[in-house]
Amino acid sequence: MEKVKFPIIVLHLICTWGDIFVSVLSTPVFLFPVTAGYPLGVLYYVMPTWLLCYLGYATLGHSLRSKFSKNRSEYVDRLKKELKHVEKAWLSFDGWEAKYMDKSIYAIFIYYVENFQRKSALLGIECVEGSATAANVGKLVMRMLDLYCIDKSKVLGAVTDAGSNIVAFLDRNELFHSHCSAHVLSLIIKKSAQITHIKELIAKVNRCAAFLSRSKVERGKFRERSSMLNIHGRPPLPFSDTRWGGALLLAEAFLNHYQSLSATPALQDYLMNADDLAALKKYVNVMKPFLEALNSAESDNSFCSEVLVQFSHLSNYASSLEQRSALGRCLSNETKSRYDSYVENDALLMSTYLDARFAYLPGILQRTRWEFIENSIQLYCDSIHVLNQTATGPPPKKPTLEESSFSQFVQSKRVSSHGSSVQAEMSNYKAIVLSGRPALDSSPLLFWHAHRDRFPILQKMGQHFLACTQSSAIVERLFSVCGCIVNNSRRNRMKSSTLNLHLLNASLATLQAKNEAGEMNEYDECEQSDSESEENRHEEISGEFNDDIFEEALARAMTI
Structure with missing residues (x-):
């Protein structure tokens, strides 16, 4: 908060000037429905009306919007410079229709x-021009790439949901598609919650949560009892319909606070009998591995190389459950079906191979063999000509103008022997991985950084494929912010272009703060943001939102 005190003061001064100008200096009176009016403020006696209107527009509307537009241009220019030398990148995008x-x-x-x-x-x-077809979505994506001077050939693929328009766009452009694992896990959890007896239990939990969200008084009493009983965590309040795994998270919160609910007189009608409570506890306990996987997938610190290993673990776990029960059969069938589709994804297979924590692990690829992935690696290297860019060590000597036939012969053999060098790197890589793996909680990119000289080809591929995350949670979090912005009574008529200016200005302020404080370690930053989001999630009350962080970011942007 200390770093944004001055920017907030500047923003408050601008708002104060606006209040004084409108209420005292100009006091405009509008004549509707025509576009007409007249001033009644003190400046009416000092200057003509047209000059008064220009003064208001120049000092308030135009200056603020021009500042935002200037900051947007600065953000685009900075990002252009950062992305100029990027070899390969991944995209994550999704559509939103909650407001528009x-x-x-x-x-x-x-x-x-x-x-x-x-x-x-x-x-x-x-906004997409027209309906959200694959062609129109593609035009929007290409226009955005052109804005930042990103060549289409640099984009490897995207991590998104399974929207037909998005998948069609990626297929037409021959881009990899990684289905958001958090979305897949949410579908599995949602499917399990549709089982008859579990659906009835979730309905009871929802009725209790709905009552708490409606009654502010009872919610306050409930919080007091939770505090007295030293029970912490998110209260059992409704999640949004689009929240991944919302039903399971609500059931877990209900059980965590059940003692507080029992001590609240107004909530006695929403308590469960012993059998229902035991059944709900059993359901939540059975679903814990899926909830843990969902939390891991939502983290920006995740890697797409973890998807196959995660679903291999979940598939083994689901198959070990009692198959005579409806829940066991549902989880086993759904998990196996999703796991089978993931094993056929070439991008996930190659990213798993390039993660030294999981490469050559037995049993995680079902019938797919590691030799098949090695062939895919070989084909990828040949297709993108990575081998021509692996200059580590001293620069090559300048060729002479007249080369002998012998030197040309040797050079041709060197070029044709590139394939064997890839094979040699993969053989050495396998030996290193099987002799000792990195820690499970370490970054796979650190392995390639430590062995960048030994594996000049594979380390480039590692940087290409390990740039992708497990899920598109970053987009969903942005849409949550967007919903809180445009649903606010002060901004409920905001246009999408203005919303874009706001978000890019906030991004510029964050980038500026990073540069001033020094480059923060990526993984520390992700852990910090995850913990903050979890804390904010616990403080969430019936859809209420505190947008102080967003306002502080905008305030910083105004002084850049």
Whole structure:
């Protein structure tokens, strides 16, 4: 908060000037429905009306919007410079229609690796022209890439949901598609919650949560009892319909606070009998591995190389459950079906191979063999000509103008022997991995940084494929912020272009703060943001939102 005190004061002074100008100096009176009016303020006796109108527009409307536009241009220019030397990148984007029902608004993020550290950046948020078809979504994505001078050939693929328009766009452009694992896990959890007896239990939990969200008085009493009983965590309040795994999270919160609910007189009608309570506890306990996987997938610190291993673990766990029960059969069938589709994804297979924590682990690829992935690696290297860019060590000597036939013969053999060098690297890589793996909680990019000289080809591929995350949670979090902005009574008529200016200005302020404080370690930053979001989630009350962080970011942007 200390770093934004002055920017907030500046923003408050601008707002104060606006209040004084409108209420005292101009006091405009509008004559509707025509566009007409007249001033009644003190400046009416000092200057003509047209000059008064120009003064208000120049000092308030035009100056603020021009400042925002200037900051937006500065953000785009800075990001252009960062992305100029990026070899390969991944996108994450999705559509949102909660506010602009007649149009679809799409947010686009980019992931890339720089100096063996993964980075992400917001490219923008804009409305799709016309209906959200694959062609129109493609035009929007290409327009955004052109804005930042990103060549299409640098984009490897995207991590998104399974929207037909998005998948069609990626297929037409021959880009990899990684289905958001958090979305897949949410579908599995949602399917399990549709089982008859579990659905009835969830309905009871929802009725209790709905009552708490409606009654502010009883909610306050409930919080007091939770505090007295030293029970912490998110209260059992309704989640939004789009919250991944919301039903399971609500059931877990209900059980955590059940003692507080029992001590609240007004909530006695919403308590469960012993059998229902035991059944709900059993359901939550059975679903814990899926909830843990969902929390891991939502983290920006996750890697797409973890998807196959995660679903291999969940598939084994689901198959070990009692198959005579409806829940066991549902989880086993759903998990196996999703796991089978993931094993056929070439991008996930190659990223798993390039993660030294999981490469050559037996049993995680089902019938797919590691030799098949090695062949895919070989084909990828040949297709993108990575081998021509692996200059480590002293620069090559300048060729002479007249080369003998012998030197040309040797050079041709060197070029044709590139394939064997890839094979040699893969053989050495396998030996190193099987002799000792990195820690499970370490970054796979650190392995390639430590062995960048030994594996000049594979380390480039590692940077290409390990730039992708498990899920598109970063887009969903942005849409949550967007919903809180445009649903606010002060901004409920905000246009999508203005919303884009706000978000890019906030991104610029965050970028500026990073540069002033020094480059923060990517993984520390992710852990910090995850813990803060979890804390904010616990403080959430019936859809209420505290947008102080967003306001502080805008305040910083005003002084850049």
